[in-house]
Amino acid sequence: MITTLRTDITIEEICKGFVYNELEGKGLFGLSGKLTIQPEYQRNYLYAKQKKEEAVIQSVLKGYPLGLIYFNKIGTDKYEVLDGQQRITSLGRFLTGKFPLLDTSGMPHYFGAMPDDQKKIINETKLTIYICEGTETEIKEWFKTINIAGIPLNKQEVANAVYSGPFVTKAKEEFSNSQNIVAQLSRQKSKIFIMN
Structure with missing residues (x-):
């Protein structure tokens, strides 16, 4: 696998053209459409539920x-x-006004209304990015390796990454979509079964 270090890409560049799917909780695209933020092997966005997105900003x-x-x-x-x-996704959601920062008195402050000096800090911050090139096997093995720390992937998330493809994509559409009636019925049946 070949890796190239980039330290010249700013938050503003990464978030240019950011697309977020509210229904599914997915950051989809960035870098002016050149970056797929959540490929099929990635899990859904968790930071909003875990109250971590504000900490990123x-x-x-x-x-x-x-x-x-x-x-x-x-x-x-x-x-x-x-x-x-x-x-x-946290950065993109903030820059596109999906959530505010709360000050010490609990007042919300959205990116668009922030002082120019704070906007500049956010927009001009450069990220440390490694661009990886390799075979599908190498990339999936690297994905498993780098996801040992942080919020650990559960066994199913690791399996989704390693065994990605059309079937897994379709299954995620059906069963990971909280708005999907099939998934809702399945969860209801599980609750009824557990209660009995």
Whole structure:
């Protein structure tokens, strides 16, 4: 596998053209459409539920490093996120007004209404990104390796990453979609079974 270190890509560039699917809780695209933020082997966005997305923005404002981000190069000037999708989705959601920062008195402050100096800090912060190129096997093995730390993947999430493809994609559409009636009925049946 070949890796190339990039330290010249800003948050503003990553979030340009950011698309977020509210229904599914997925950050979909960024980097002017060149970056797939949540390829099929990635789990859904968790930081909003876990109240971590605000911490990502506060870290940027305080000058704290956000850690390494890994992209898989999938074509000429086309990438997908191997590691860092939770952080990138948090950044994109904030820059597009999906959530505010709360001050010490609990008042919300959205990106569009922030002072220019704070917007500049966020927009101009450069991220540390490794661009990875390799075979599908190498990329999937690397994905497993880099996801040992942080919020650990459960066994099913690891299996989804390693055994990705059309079947897994379709199954995720059906059963990971909280708005899907089939998934809702399945959960209801499970609850009834457990209660009995």
